[in-house]
Amino acid sequence: MSSHLVVKVHPLSCYSFGKKEAKVDKDIFLSDRLDRMRANFMRDGLRTYVEGILLVYEYGHPHLLLLQKGNKIIRLPGGRLRPGENEIEGLKRKLTSKLSSSSSSVQPIWQIGECAGVWWRPNFETLMYPYCPPHINKPKECKKIFIVHLSENQCFEIPKNLKILAVPLFELFDNVEKYGPEISSIPQQLSRFSLDLE
């Protein structure tokens, strides 16, 4: 096991979850989202998106923190980088925007770890792939997913139009129908790490 990287994981009960102002929804329909993506691509080129894998544990098993909008869309916390923005700094900004008090003067210190996976969007469509498909010279989006090492306690504040979920890895695995290809394969991407349940 010497080749394993260690991720320290703390109990869910170490964390508190409050509410904050709702985030304005940029798109109501998926088609709006794809239209906006197309317009942005014309202006800025390849869209780069970053997301974080935040882990806690309960009943001796690791759980992934996810954000849910309404009763359907489930996502990792993260978002789109500004043109030219550093991916680590951009992920910290997005984590604060999605998970922390915006008003507090003390901002959380996000510790961003290794890249766990990368997904490519070849066209202005919903499907992404864990490789750039053949014959695609100009992919439209690249999404990078990073491990986020949580400290042993933290107060999260979640926009009130979002719900936060802690989902066990065994529920995600092989569950493409509910979580989609990206989130349902996070257990495989985490498997090379030694998750140290403290």
Next chain:
Amino acid sequence: MSSHLVVKVHPLSCYSFGKKEAKVDKDIFLSDRLDRMRANFMRDGLRTYVEGILLVYEYGHPHLLLLQKGNKIIRLPGGRLRPGENEIEGLKRKLTSKLSSSSSSVQPIWQIGECAGVWWRPNFETLMYPYCPPHINKPKECKKIFIVHLSENQCFEIPKNLKILAVPLFELFDNVEKYGPEISSIPQQLSRFSLDLE
């Protein structure tokens, strides 16, 4: 992309594939395999298994080398470690046994890279998981999958009861029915690497 690890990948045409003596089949039926696993567990405890991800490319897209027995069972090259054997040395031994001339005095230099994934077998059953499921204190097998960096040319010799396949990543992705959960999620596990098609 600076956080990416690079894997150099060479064209399939750089490699040659010959035949060698067949490997004796230890088990004819799956039930024999599980029985043998049970007997070995009683004697040696946790079974540790190692496998290699060997990549080539064709038509500008990465392909994974796989071994097929008969018309069904498709596996990564690898095998079981001897009790106490170092996992890197054990993987080199298994790669030579499955992919190289046994008679040649010059043995290939296998360059074993990063661990890409780990799978656990909680019971003497076929299913494995990319985590140790809750309430399992004594998993029966741990399988670790490593990147193998191929040199830019090599002569493979395959036991004549096995076939070697080069399968594109886009064919593996989301194809659990044909390749099983472990092999079909290799594209996700590789996604964090920058595959440099030379």
